[in-house]
Amino acid sequence: MMKQSVLYAPTLKEAPKNAEVKSHKLLTRSGMIKQTAAGVYSYLPLGHRVMKKIEAVVREEHDQIGCSELIMPALQPRDLWDESGRWDDFGPALMRLKDRKERNFCLGPTHEEVITDLVRDVIDSYKKLPLALYQIQTKYRDELRPRFALMRGREFVMKDLYTFSDSQEDLERWYERVSEVYTRIFKRVGLDTRIVASDTGDIGGDQAHEFMVMSEVGEDTITYCEACSYAANQEHSGLDDGDECPECGGRITTAMGIEVGNIFKLGTKYSESMNAYFTDRDGKRKPLIMGCYGLGVSRTLMAAVEQHSTDESIVWPKAITPFDIHILPLALNDDEKRETSEEVQTTLGAHFDVLYDDREERPGVKFKDADLIGIPYRVVLGKALEEGKAECIDRYTGETELVPLEDLVAFFQKKIA
RNA sequence: CGGGAAGUAGCUUAGCUUGGUAGAGCGCUUGGUUUGGGGCCAAGAGGUCGCAGGUUCAAAUCCUGUCUUCCCGACCA
Structure with missing residues (x-):
């Protein structure tokens, strides 16, 4: 239970003009x-709570498929x-x-180099894989043009996963598994995503896909087929409205999307350049086969608000709401009603995450x-x-x-459980 | 980095063209009143007008430079 009077949640009647x-x-x-x-950006207590909720979902799903944090x-x-050339x-x-x-450093935009360095001395045998x-x-990226708040920041929170395999087949399995987990994570946090084929870009590797939330404020253009399941980032496919689908000949349409996740089959780019080899069953030294998988946590928060709001209000998806129940006592100056309100707050607070608006404010506020x-x-x-x-x-x-x-506890147990 | 726009109180802004005591709304403080959708009345506090230089008797206002922020484009989780 949290009392709103002590929560730092400075609400504004008007939006700052730069929004x-x-x-x-x-x-x-x-x-x-x-x-x-x-x-x-700073994350104030409410925003921070939502971030932690998103992170909790991400952790749960990753731990479940055998990833460790x-x-x-x-x-x-x-x-x-310098080792990787990047x-x-x-x-x-x-x-x-x-x-x-005068030694040179960077603030990491991603961690392929560090993680490869981290495991290369240790993972010397196929027995230690995957x-x-x-x-x-x-993460840090010195963007030319940051925009739309958390959508493209120069500092942002990302979950990055790296897998190390002893075979291409094992990498394929991880790729599939993570892809499924991503779809599940996004669904849980209230986002419908579409998986699209994409370029590998600076990260490098053989194959990559992106997880897109369809939205007008998205920065990427998605091309997809009206007839089959074909979908790709326009940069990657080069297709345009009205073109023929390369898979089935159907009609191609375009739409804007927010990239909330991406997955790459890196292969051996980093293991070879950074000398991360293991000894296989056949006694041969081979480079580790890597995959990397990013999920934009702060961007997911932004996308969730974009999808679950009107101009004047947000309705958080259950999995990431900062609190389960918001109690608004409107009769705090009536002693009897105030006491009853506090009892309700205590009772519900024992079962749920409750925010109790104990401020001396008018109902409208x-x-x-x-x-x-x-x-x-x-x-x-x-x-x-x-x-009563x-x-x-x-x-x-x-x-x-x-x-x-x-009956309040039972009522909400049905709703929230 | 190219193109555009904006910096005046915590937020939204008026004033700038035509130089002359910096104004409002919201928010904040105090008192009163009100109490189911950002109430009302009264009295207050709060400003190096982004910063630096220049022109002038006098600069928020004109000129130069600079910093910051936003939007469009090119690059990207």
């Missing part, structure tokens, strides 16, 4: 994030990037800096703030208290029910 897209306006107005510099440094020495190849998007002794390691970490904050279930304690009831609002359906106070 353009709906999700940016709402995240700012609801007091979830605050800009610190272009493309750099670790954490690698954001600050990385140039040497490793100190030069990555270009100006690599955030570079020097220490006091291996799947992931982290959830802040509480309602508006609650709409912005976006908690899906709301309990209004006001007039109906006289009949609470107004329970299911914001997914918009339905309101008068529920006797003693």
Whole structure:
């Protein structure tokens, strides 16, 4: 249970003028994030809670398929990037800096180099494979143009997973498995994704796919077939509206999408350049076969708001809501009703994550703030208290029910469990 | 990095063309009133007008430079 009076959630009546897209306006107005510099944001308590919820889903799903979590440094020495050749190849998007002794470092935009360095001394036999390691970490990219708040930041939170296999077949299996897990994760956090074929870009490798959330504010153009399941990033396919589908000859359509995840079959690019070899069953030294899989956590948050909101309010998907239930006591100046309200808060708080709006504010203020904050279930304690009831609002359906106070726990157990 | 726009109180902004005491709404403080969708009344606090230089008796306003931010494009989780 959290009292709203002590929660730092500075809501705004008006959106700052630099906010353009709906999700940016709402995240700012609801007091979830605050800009610190272009493309750099602070996550305030509510936004942080949502991030942790998303991360929890990501962790659960990854652990379930045998991945283990670790954490690698954001600050990385140039040497490793010289080994892979990416100190030069990555270009100006690599955030570079020097220490006091003039040694070169970068802030990691991704961790292929570090993870390869991490395992190469240890993984010397096929018996130690496969291996799947992931982290959830802040990444840095010196973007030419950050935009739409968390959509394209210069600092952002990403989950990155790396797999090491002793055969192409094993890599294929991981690729498939992670692909399924991604679809499941996005579904759980309330996003419908479409898997599209893509280029491998700077990361390198043989094959790659992206997970796209269809949205007007997306930065990528997706080409897909109206007849079959063919879908690809337009950069990759080169197709355009009205073209013929390369798979079935059907008609191609385009749409905008937000890239929330990507998966790459890296192969041996990093293991060869960085000398990460193992000894196989046949006694031969072979380079580790790698895969890497990114999932934009902060971007997922942004996409979720974009998909689950109106201009004035958010309704968080269950899995990532900052709280389960928002209690709005409207009769705090009536001693009897205030006591009853506090009892309700204690009872519900014992079973659910509850936000209790104990502020001395007028009802209108509480309602508006609650709409912005976006908690899906709301309990209004006001007039109906006289009949021993609470107004329970299911914001997914918009339905309101008068529920006797003693039935509240059971009522929400049905909804939330 | 090219093209466009904007920096005035915590937020939204007026004033700038035509130089002359920096104004409003929201928010904040105090008192009163109100109490189911951002109430009302009264009294307050809060500003190096992004920064630096220049022109001028005088600059938020004109000129130059610079920084920051946003949008479009080229590059990308």
